[in-house]
Amino acid sequence: xxxxxxHPSRVICKSGTSVKIECRSLDFQATTMFWYxxxxxxxxxxxATSNEGSKATYEQGVEKDKFLINHASLTLSTLTVxxxxxxxxxxxxxxxVPPAGMNTEAFFGQGxxxxxx
Amino acid sequence: xxxxxxxxxEMSVQEAETVTLSCTYDTxxxxxxxxxxxxxxxxxxxxxxxxxxxxxxxATENRFSVNFQKAAKSFSLKISDSQxxxxxxxxxxxxxxxxxxxxxxxxxxxxxxxxx
Numbered sequence: 171x172x173x174x175x176x177h178p179s180r181v182i183c184k185s186g187t188s189v190k191i192e193c194r195s196l197d198f199q200a201t202t203m204f205w206y207x208x209x210x211x212x213x214x215x216x217x218a219t220s221n222e223g224s225k226a227t228y229e230q231g232v233e234k235d236k237f238l239i240n241h242a243s244l245t246l247s248t249l250t251v252x253x254x255x256x257x258x259x260x261x262x263x264x265x266x267v268p269p270a271g272m273n274t275e276a277f278f279g280q281g282x283x284x285x286x287x
Numbered sequence: 288x289x290x291x292x293x294x295x296x297e298m299s300v301q302e303a304e305t306v307t308l309s310c311t312y313d314t315x316x317x318x319x320x321x322x323x324x325x326x327x328x329x330x331x332x333x334x335x336x337x338x339x340x341x342x343x344x345x346a347t348e349n350r351f352s353v354n355f356q357k358a359a360k361s362f363s364l365k366i367s368d369s370q371x372x373x374x375x376x377x378x379x380x381x382x383x384x385x386x387x388x389x390x391x392x393x394x395x396x397x398x399x400x401x402x403x
Contacts, residue, residue, distance in 0.1 A: 202389055204389070204390055204391075208330075212395070212396075213378060213393045213394065213395045213396050214332075214378070214391075214393045215393075216390055216391070216392075219390060261330065263330075263332065265332075265391070267389040275322070275334045275337060276322075276334075276382075276389070276391055278331065278332035280329075280330075280331055281330050281331070
């Protein structure tokens with residue numbers, strides 16, 4: 171069964187509105203979660219590292235005020251795209267790594283296809 | 288910063304044949320992990336195989352095996368007896384053991400087509 175649940179799978183929103191994407195770790199507690207962005211026919215680019223109980227760490231070039239990350243519990247991280255614009259349309263994927271050890275695989279959510287019109 | 292390069296944007300293989308996908312990476316670290324992930328049309332990321340850098344033996348998972356050349360910083364994926372279900376995007380990924388150790392750096396991907 172799924173280890174990571176990401177919701178919604180698809181969302182269409184109007185330009186200027188905000189959209190929240192949820193990422194839930196179903197099988198284990200996760201102090202760290204990762205948010206990636208994938209443009210069509212391109213690779214996954216890390217946007218930010220979500221840290222439970224503290225501020226997220228953003229990659230260079232990612233606007234922290236635009237992509238708000240909240241990791242309020244050990245099983246849930248949310249990514250909110252604020253004041254969305256058409257250029258924010260993309261595929262967003264979250265990832266969780268189990269805490270047991272560094273050699274364990276990363277598990278990915280199903281992804282969210284965001285379309286801003 | 289580490290970089291991962293996949294020089295083959297697209298590959299094609301006939302069903303039941305063997306294909307090799309290339310991956311090179313750049314790092315100054317001696318300990319790390321390497322992965323191959325598959326992304327089918329559903330876009331769900333699926334782990335294919337992983338390799339610990341400290342292990343000399345190449346990893347194998349059923350029809351999938353790697354050729355890990357640490358000195359050359361090369362990590363190719365061999366798919367034997369290719370099946371239609373193997374058609375997907377394949378991403379090579381690197382994980383450091385320092386800093387934000389769990390994050391993955393992905394290559395640009397190789398789209399694999401499997402023909403009858």
